[in-house]
Amino acid sequence: MSNKHRGISMIEVMVAVLVLAIGLLGVAGMQTLSMQQTHGADQRSVAVLHLQTIADEIRSEKTMSAADISAWKSKLKKDLGDDADLKIESKTVGGYREATITASWAGRASRWDQVGADEGAPNLSEQSFQLIVRYVP
Secondary structure, eight states: OOOOOOSOOHHHHHHHHHHHHHHHHHHHHHHHHHHHHHHHHHHHHHHHHHHHHHHHHHHHHOOOOHHHHHHHHHHHHHHHOTTOEEEEEEEEETTEEEEEEEEEEEOOOOTTTTTTOOTTOOOTTEEEEEEEEEEOO
16 A cells, blocks of 8 residues: 655744744844945945035135034034044145044944954944045145
8 A cells, every 4th residue: 555645844834933043033134234334335425525515615614623623523523423523633745734523423333343452452333434635725
């Protein structure tokens, strides 16, 4: 007598569901990482736009008043968070002026930022961007 089994067993269904669940968890993890990276790229783009705007204003006005710097700082803080900072250092080099504009802010910290980092190591979640502008006074 021949006994033929037809259909799928409960164990086969459970294994298929387990494989599907692991795959979906991987996709969800990649989506989360992608969203974090997109947010970081957005912050860097905003910082670059701010520094380019400041550089253009310095080139066109040839001066930097305390009120201008304060206004630029408040705009940067509004867009990048309260921990954002703006530093502008200006010096004369030869026949022209050189301004170094630095924007810094705290990005979103992840658990991977400090993997393998020793005490006193730099915080990898801190971001900064620097632009050097040369202009004739």
